[in-house]
Amino acid sequence: MRGWLVALLVLAAPVWAVEPSEMLEDPALEQRARELSKGLRCPVCRNESIDESNAELAADLRLLVRERLEAGDSDEETLDFIVGRYGEYVLLRPDVGGSAMILWIAGPLALLAALGIGWRVVRHRGPSEEAALTPEEEARLHDLLKE
Numbered sequence: 556m557r558g559w560l561v562a563l564l565v566l567a568a569p570v571w572a573v574e575p576s577e578m579l580e581d582p583a584l585e586q587r588a589r590e591l592s593k594g595l596r597c598p599v600c601r602n603e604s605i606d607e608s609n610a611e612l613a614a615d616l617r618l619l620v621r622e623r624l625e626a627g628d629s630d631e632e633t634l635d636f637i638v639g640r641y642g643e644y645v646l647l648r649p650d651v652g653g654s655a656m657i658l659w660i661a662g663p664l665a666l667l668a669a670l671g672i673g674w675r676v677v678r679h680r681g682p683s684e685e686a687a688l689t690p691e692e693e694a695r696l697h698d699l700l701k702e
Contacts, residue, residue, distance in 0.1 A: 579621055588621045591630060595620070595637065596647045604647060616645075 579585040592606035599610040605617050616637065623633040634646075643649050651659060688696065 579625065584621075584624050587630060588617070588624055591620050591624075591633060592617055594634075594647050596645050598641060598645060602647075616641075 579588060589606060593604050595605045595616060597603050597605050597608035597610055597613040597616075599612050600608045603613075605613040605620075619637065620633055623636055628636065637645060643655065649655050
């Protein structure tokens with residue numbers, strides 16, 4: 556029984572898709588490449604980093620990161636190069652500033668606008684004239700209630 560439990564735990568653990576042939580010989584550069592890869596989204600797999608993805612495009616991106624680092628680029632230069640090529644979508648944690656600020660602000664502004672409109676509609680709604688009964692209707696209602 557314990558063997559099955561261990562096997563399930565091993566299968567449930569995250570599997571890294573980095574192939575041994577992709578790894579750099581310099582451990583420091585490899586560590587930097589892995590850290591950068593964890594922050595880049597696989598364009599094929601959506602919310603999976605290129606470090607975890609088995610897609611061909613993710614493998615190409617991992618190799619590109621390693622090539623840039625071997626060429627002497629800093630982490631920021633490497634990220635800027637990849638973002639310039641694939642857009643901000645490739646970042647798992649995009650910047651809050653710039654054009655993304657519109658997306659961060661639009662939701663709360665729409666909620667506030669809807670609450671304001673709802674409040675005004677409820678506040679300015681007066682008593683309905685249709686709710687008032689005519690004298691004949693009042694007499695009929697009075698008769699019905701007596702019965």
